[in-house]
Amino acid sequence: MSRIASTFARLASQGRKALVPFITAGDPDAATTQELMHTLVAAGADIIELGVPFSDPMADGPTIQRASERALAKGMSLKKVLACVASFRARDQETPVVLMGYANPVEYWGLEEFARSARTAGVDGVLTVDYPPEEAGDYARALTAQEIDPIFLLAPTSTPERVALVAGMARGYVYYVSIKGVTGAGHLDVDAVARRVPEIRAAVGLPVAVGFGVRDAQSAQALASCCDAVIIGSRIIEEIEHSPPEQLHERILALIAPIRAGIDRAGG
Amino acid sequence: MQNPDLPDQKGHFGPYGGIFVAETLIPALTELRDAYAGIREGKGFSREFAAEFAAELKHYVGRPSPIYHARRWSEELGGAQILLKREDLNHTGAHKVNNCIGQALLARRMGKKRVIAETGAGQHGVATATVAARFGMECVVYMGAEDIARQAANVYRMKLLGATLVPVMSGSRTLKDAMNEAMRDWVTNVGDTFYIIGTVAGPHPYPMMVRDFQTVIGIEAMIQMRDQFGRQPDVVLACVGGGSNAMGIFYPYLGEADVRLIGVEAGGDGIDTGRHAAPLSVGRAGVLHGNRTYLMQDEDGQIIETHSISAGLDYPGVGPEHAWLKDSGRVQYLSATDDEALAAFHALCRYEGIIPALESSHALAHAAKIAPTLPREQLLLVNLSGRGDKDIHTVAARSGITL
Numbered sequence A: 001m002s003r004i005a006s007t008f009a010r011l012a013s014q015g016r017k018a019l020v021p022f023i024t025a026g027d028p029d030a031a032t033t034q035e036l037m038h039t040l041v042a043a044g045a046d047i048i049e050l051g052v053p054f055s056d057p058m059a060d061g062p063t064i065q066r067a068s069e070r071a072l073a074k075g076m077s078l079k080k081v082l083a084c085v086a087s088f089r090a091r092d093q094e095t096p097v098v099l100m101g102y103a104n105p106v107e108y109w110g111l112e113e114f115a116r117s118a119r120t121a122g123v124d125g126v127l128t129v130d131y132p133p134e135e136a137g138d139y140a141r142a143l144t145a146q147e148i149d150p151i152f153l154l155a156p157t158s159t160p161e162r163v164a165l166v167a168g169m170a171r172g173y174v175y176y177v178s179i180k181g182v183t184g185a186g187h188l189d190v191d192a193v194a195r196r197v198p199e200i201r202a203a204v205g206l207p208v209a210v211g212f213g214v215r216d217a218q219s220a221q222a223l224a225s226c227c228d229a230v231i232i233g234s235r236i237i238e239e240i241e242h243s244p245p246e247q248l249h250e251r252i253l254a255l256i257a258p259i260r261a262g263i264d265r266a267g268g
Numbered sequence B: 001m002q003n004p005d006l007p008d009q010k011g012h013f014g015p016y017g018g019i020f021v022a023e024t025l026i027p028a029l030t031e032l033r034d035a036y037a038g039i040r041e042g043k044g045f046s047r048e049f050a051a052e053f054a055a056e057l058k059h060y061v062g063r064p065s066p067i068y069h070a071r072r073w074s075e076e077l078g079g080a081q082i083l084l085k086r087e088d089l090n091h092t093g094a095h096k097v098n099n100c101i102g103q104a105l106l107a108r109r110m111g112k113k114r115v116i117a118e119t120g121a122g123q124h125g126v127a128t129a130t131v132a133a134r135f136g137m138e139c140v141v142y143m144g145a146e147d148i149a150r151q152a153a154n155v156y157r158m159k160l161l162g163a164t165l166v167p168v169m170s171g172s173r174t175l176k177d178a179m180n181e182a183m184r185d186w187v188t189n190v191g192d193t194f195y196i197i198g199t200v201a202g203p204h205p206y207p208m209m210v211r212d213f214q215t216v217i218g219i220e221a222m223i224q225m226r227d228q229f230g231r232q233p234d235v236v237l238a239c240v241g242g243g244s245n246a247m248g249i250f251y252p253y254l255g256e257a258d259v260r261l262i263g264v265e266a267g268g269d270g271i272d273t274g275r276h277a278a279p280l281s282v283g284r285a286g287v288l289h290g291n292r293t294y295l296m297q298d299e300d301g302q303i304i305e306t307h308s309i310s311a312g313l314d315y316p317g318v319g320p321e322h323a324w325l326k327d328s329g330r331v332q333y334l335s336a337t338d339d340e341a342l343a344a345f346h347a348l349c350r351y352e353g354i355i356p357a358l359e360s361s362h363a364l365a366h367a368a369k370i371a372p373t374l375p376r377e378q379l380l381l382v383n384l385s386g387r388g389d390k391d392i393h394t395v396a397a398r399s400g401i402t403l
Helices: A005-012 A030-042 A060-071 A077-091 A102-107 A113-123 A137-145 A161-168 A190-204 A216-222 A235-244 A244-264 B024-039 B048-061 B071-077 B095-107 B124-134 B145-150 B150-159 B173-189 B206-214 B216-229 B244-253 B319-327 B336-353 B358-373 B387-399
Strands: A017-022 A048-051 A098-101 A126-127 A149-154 A174-177 A210-211 A229-232 B016-020 B067-069 B083-088 B114-117 B138-144 B164-168 B193-195 B235-239 B260-268 B284-288 B289-293 B330-335 B379-384
Touching: A005 A017, A017 A030, A017 A060, A017 A210, A017 A235, A030 A048, A030 A077, A030 B071, A048 A060, A060 A235, A077 A098, A077 A102, A077 A113, A077 B114, A098 A149, A102 A113, A102 A126, A102 B067, A102 B284, A137 A149, A149 A161, A149 B024, A149 B319, A161 A190, A174 A190, A174 B358, A190 A210, A190 A216, A216 A229, A216 A244, A235 A244, A244 B235, B016 B319, B024 B095, B024 B173, B048 B095, B067 B216, B071 B083, B071 B336, B071 B358, B083 B216, B083 B358, B095 B114, B095 B124, B095 B164, B095 B193, B095 B206, B095 B244, B114 B124, B124 B138, B124 B150, B138 B173, B145 B150, B145 B164, B150 B164, B150 B387, B164 B173, B173 B193, B206 B216, B206 B244, B206 B319, B216 B244, B235 B244, B235 B358, B244 B260, B244 B319, B244 B336, B244 B379, B260 B319, B260 B336, B260 B358, B289 B319, B319 B330, B330 B336, B330 B358, B336 B358, B336 B387, B358 B379, B358 B387
Parallel strands: A017 A048, A017 A229, A048 A098, A098 A126, A126 A149, A149 A174, A174 A210, A210 A229, B083 B379, B114 B138, B114 B193, B138 B164, B235 B260, B235 B379, B260 B330
Antiparallel strands: B016 B289, B067 B083, B284 B289
C-alpha cells in the first residue's frame, strides 16, 4: 500500500480527517523548507504538499505567486525540490509528500526521468495543475510506473463526464477546489462542498481533499466534517512571509495546532 | 500540399496546442468552444456571422486593406519587387482589430457584458478598448507595470476609450504576466466575462479562433494579387511574435505549394547573445499559457525574459500552429535583429513615405535581405501588420533623441 493510501486508511480507522498543509519549496530558502516540513509534521500534518515554484503560476493567487518568486530568486528548481524531499525522508519515512506544480519544468526534464528521480527522492504524489486529464495520459502513466500517485483537481463546475475522466487516472486522492477561482481567493461555501463531495468520492473511489479558502480552525472544522482531508496553503504562506526567521517555526506551530484541533473536532 | 485540417477536436496541431489549464478554467473554455462552433459552418463562418463580421470590417475597420507596390524601395534594393499588405491602414493602426471585432461579436452573442484583455505594448489593449466602446461593453485591460511605464501614449488611449487599466506587478511585469493575470480574472468572473486573447496562442480554441478571424488578411491578399498582378506572390513574409498577423496571411496560402512562406522572429541583440525573442529559432517545446509550443526557457524549464526592440514581439512563446508549421517544414522561420529591423524601418520611411511598426519592420528587414538576391520579376508580399506612429519614441531614443 502506498504511503498516501495507508495514511488515509489509518486516519479512517481512527475516525479522523487528514490535515494537508501546503508550502512552496524554497520559500524563503531550501534549508528553511526542510525544517518547516518537520515542523508541519510536529504540528499535526498528515500529508505535506510541496509547491514547485514556476515562473508563470497561472492558477495561483498573488500570495502563492509571491512565494514562487521568492523561491526562484533564491535559485530553487525542480531538482532542488527533490533534494529537499530526499533530505526530509532521511528523518521521516512516514509522512507522504505530494509535489504541486506546473507542467513545463516536468516536461523539460522528461516525464520518465522526472518520475524516476521523484521516486528515488521519496515523493508519493504529484499534482500538475495545468495537466487536465485530457492531456495527462503519458504523464500519469510515467508516474504510476514509478508507483507515484497522480493527483488531479476537480472543481464545482466539473461535469459528471469530467469526474469520470479523472476517476480513470487519479490515484491517492483528488483535490477538490472548494471555490471558483485561484488559490487564496474568495469565500468558503461549506454547504456547497458538502453537497458535492459524496458524489465525487463515490465516482472516483478515492478520498476527497478540499482546499482553496481555509484560513482558521473554524473553517477547517466546517470543511473537515464533509470531506476526507483539509488543505491549507495561502494562510501558511502569509505566515512565512510576515514572520521574522527566528519566530517562524513557533508561529507555524501556533497557526496549525488549533486547525488540527478543529479538524479533529469534526471527527468521522 | 493541401490546407491541413487542423487543429483536431482537442485543439492539437500535431504535438502542439491543446488545453493545458487548471480544471477551474475548463468550463469557460468549453463554453467558448461551443459558442465558437455555433458561428462556424464548413470551413468558414455561418452566413449570418460572416455578414455581420464583414460589415464591421468594411465600415468600421476600413477593409479591404490595399496591397501597395513599394517601387522606389524595390528599385533601391535592386532585385525582387516588394509588395505591402497595408494592415497599417486599418482603424487603430494594425491587424489586431480584425480579431477583436470577431471576438467582440462572439461575446455579444454569448451575452457577455464585460471583456478583458492582456496587452504588452498596448496595441491589443487599445484594439480591445476600441471594440468594447463600439459595442458598449465594460473593458478591463491587464498590462505589466513595466510596460505601462514604457507605453504612456497607449495607456492614455485606452483610458480615453473608457477602459479600466490594471497594472500587473507580478513576475517580470510584462506581457506574459499580464496574460497570467487576465486568466485569473477570467476564472473568477467567467459568468459575465469574455477574455479576448490578442494572438494565436493560449488554450484551444483561441489559436484556431484568432487565426480564423485574421484569415481575412490572406483571403483578401489572394484576390488582390490575382486582380492587380495576375498571379500569386513568390514569397509571403510576416513577423512572428505570438504570430497572429502571420497566421492570418499564411493560412490561405498553406495549400499553395509554389508560394514560399517565411516567418521572421525578433532576433533582439542577435540570436547568439541570448537576448532575443525567437523561440522557433532556438527554443524548445514546452507548456505555457494553456498550450504546448516552442518556448524561451532555462535549463530548469522556467520561462525566461525575452528581449526585442519591438514590444509586440517581446513574448517567450509562439502560437502552436507556427510550431507545427515549422516542424512540418511548410513555413521557414528566421529572425531579424533589432538593428536590421531599425534599418528597414528607416528605409520604408524614406523611400515610401510609410512609417512601419517595429514589429512589421522585422519582416521588412528579411525582405530587404533576400530581395537583392532574387530576379526583378519575383514578387515578395510583406504583411505590413501595423503602423509605426506608436514607435517613434523608441526609434528616437535609439538615435539619442528625446522627443
